[in-house]
Amino acid sequence: xxxxxxxxxxxxxxxxxxxxxxxxxxxxxxxxxxxxxxxxxxxxxxxxxxxxxxxxxxxxxxxxxxxxxxxxxxxxxxxxxxxxxxxxxxxxxxxxxxxxxxxxxxxxxxxxxxxxxxxxxxxxxxxxxxxxxxxxxxxxxxxxxxxxxxxxxxxxxxxxxxxxxxxxxxxxxxxxxxxxxxxxxxxxxxxxxxxxxxxxxxxxxxxxxxxxxxxxxxxxxxxxxxxxxxxxxxxxxxxxxxxxxxxxxxxxxxxxxxxxxxxxxxxxxxxxxxxxxxxxxxxxxxxxxxxxxxxxxxxxxxxxxxxxxxxxxxxxxxxxxxxxxxxxxxxxxxxxxxxxxxx
Numbered sequence: 271x272x273x274x275x276x277x278x279x280x281x282x283x284x285x286x287x288x289x290x291x292x293x294x295x296x297x298x299x300x301x302x303x304x305x306x307x308x309x310x311x312x313x314x315x316x317x318x319x320x321x322x323x324x325x326x327x328x329x330x331x332x333x334x335x336x337x338x339x340x341x342x343x344x345x346x347x348x349x350x351x352x353x354x355x356x357x358x359x360x361x362x363x364x365x366x367x368x369x370x371x372x373x374x375x376x377x378x379x380x381x382x383x384x385x386x387x388x389x390x391x392x393x394x395x396x397x398x399x400x401x402x403x404x405x406x407x408x409x410x411x412x413x414x415x416x417x418x419x420x421x422x423x424x425x426x427x428x429x430x431x432x433x434x435x436x437x438x439x440x441x442x443x444x445x446x447x448x449x450x451x452x453x454x455x456x457x458x459x460x461x462x463x464x465x466x467x468x469x470x471x472x473x474x475x476x477x478x479x480x481x482x483x484x485x486x487x488x489x490x491x492x493x494x495x496x497x498x499x500x501x502x503x504x505x506x507x508x509x510x511x512x513x514x515x516x517x518x519x520x521x522x523x524x525x526x527x528x529x530x531x532x533x534x535x536x537x538x539x540x541x542x543x544x545x546x547x548x549x550x551x552x553x554x555x556x557x558x559x560x561x562x563x564x565x566x567x568x569x570x571x572x573x574x575x576x577x578x579x580x581x582x583x584x585x586x587x588x589x590x591x592x593x594x595x596x597x598x599x600x601x602x603x604x605x606x607x608x609x610x611x612x613x
Contacts, residue, residue: 285474285526285528285533285534285535285538285589285591287475287477287532287533287534287589334555334558334559337405338551338555339555340379340380340405342548342551342552342555343379343380343382344380344382345544345547345548346437346548346552347380347382347383347386348544349527349541349544349545349548350436350465350594351386352541352544353525353527353541353594358383358386358387358390359434359463359465359596359598360463360523360596360598361432361434361461361462361463361598362461363391363431363432363461364387364463366390366391368391369391369393370391370393370394370431370432371393371394371395371430371431371457372394372395372397372428372429372430372431372432372457373387373391373394373395373396373397373430373431373432373433373434374397374399374426374430374432374433374434374455375387375396375397375398375399375434375435376399376420376433376434376435376438376452377399377400377420377435377436377437377438377441378398378399378400378404378415379400379404379436380404380405380406381398381400381404381405381406381409381413381415382406383398383434383436384396384397384398384404384409384413384415385406385408385409385410385413387413387434388409388410388412388413389410391412392410392412393412394412395412396410396412396413396414397413397414397415397416398413398414398415398416399415399416399417399418399420400415400417400418401417401418401419402417403415403417420438420441420442420448420451421442421443421444421447421448424451424454424455426455429454429455429456429457429460430455430456430457430460431456431457431460431461432460432461432462432463433452433455433456433460433461433462433463434462434463434465435463435464435465436464436465436466437465437466437467438464438466439466439467439468439469439502439503439505440469440495440500440501440502440503441500442500442503443499443500445503445508445511446511446515449508449511449512449515449517450515453515453516453517453601456601457601457603458601458602458603458604459600459601459602459603459604460600460601460603461598461599461600461601462512462517462597462598462599462600462601463596463597463598464505464508464596464597465594465596466505466508466594466595466596466597467592467593467594467595468502468503468504468505468592468593468595469488469491469492469495469502470488470502470592470593471484471485471488471529471590471591471592472526472590472591472592472593473588473589473590473591474589475589477587477588477589477590478588478589478590479588482582482588483575483578483579483581483582484529484579484582484583484588484590485582486579487553487557487575487576487579490557490561490565491556491557491560493565494557494560494561494564494565495560497564497565498560498563498564505522505595505597506522508597509522509597512597512599516601516602517599517600517601518599518600518601518602519598519599519600520597520598520599520600521597521598521599522595522596522597523595523596523597523598524593524594524595524596525593525594525595525596526538526591526592526593526594527541527542527545527591527592527594528541528542528545528589528590528591529542529545529546529549529583529588529590529591529592530542530543530545530546530583530584530585530586530588531543531546531586532586532587532588532589533589542591545592546583546584549583549592550580550583553576553579553580553583554572554576557572557576558572
């Protein structure tokens with residue numbers, strides 16, 4: 271199957287550790303964009319533990335939707351684009367020369383991926399969907415957004431040529447139902463791409479202690495998510511589900527995001543620096559609602575626990591990374607790849 275030409279897939283690469291072993295992650299500038307809320311009659315929110323959360327389908331999504339989180343998501347988008355060698359995805363519709371029709375971005379977040387895709391593909395009709403109104407300053411005319419719930423019935427008038435989602439693991443109650451909706455809403459030959467994360471840490475040299483506070487954080491997050499009815503999925507199982515549903519040419523690729531700047535290779539060192547900043551902010555965003563709602567922690571208990579978790583995140587002796595899986599699949603049909611414009 272043809273995919274975007276990027277660097278070597280990370281699961282084929284062992285990341286060498288730097289010779290420097292101090293536990294200070296380097297500082298770097300942020301990629302975050304300034305953002306302003308778009309006008310929407312549904313733009314309401316609730317305040318909990320000092321963070322704001324979506325109001326529509328209240329309590330369904332456990333991540334905040336405030337400016338802090340929007341800035342983090344925009345920075346995280348840049349990390350993913352760097353990971354993919356400057357591309358927005360691996361599927362053939364992400365080729366800048368491809369001519370693409372209708373595109374759906376599920377869980378669009380701030381809307382930055384949808385806006386970027388629309389800018390690269392002015393011929394495409396791009397729709398971003400999320401529980402919260404997107405926060406983006408400028409979007410191309412061919413990009414629009416709607417507030418909706420991915421777990422409700424999909425009633426789109428026409429199918430899509432490409433459906434994209436990013437980092438919705440632990441947001442989906444029933445993956446079989448969700449993947450079936452995607453399948454049914456693709457044109458024959460249309461592509462789906464799931465850019466994901468898995469809530470586990472890997473270390474090729476076993477330098478991350480199992481009893482570290484960072485490892486405990488991961489275990490607690492998995493426990494809380496499962497009790498909340500939206501457990502973290504192994505993307506290998508999701509790939510198997512896609513094949514069972516009828517997708518073809520299904521490929522699973524793994525990339526590596528180091529927890530800080532511990533790698534020796536400059537590319538991974540820079541990626542680790544960016545991911546350290548992203549994860550430093552994400553630690554609270556990912557856990558505060560789950561730990562207080564599900565595990566019944568007090569807010570101050572979360573704050574105290576995160577002090578030591580962040581120390582572990584900064585520790586350059588821990589040669590750990592997050593696996594970043596991306597699945598690309600195609601609905602059977604005559605069309606195998608989008609047409610391309612002239613060079």
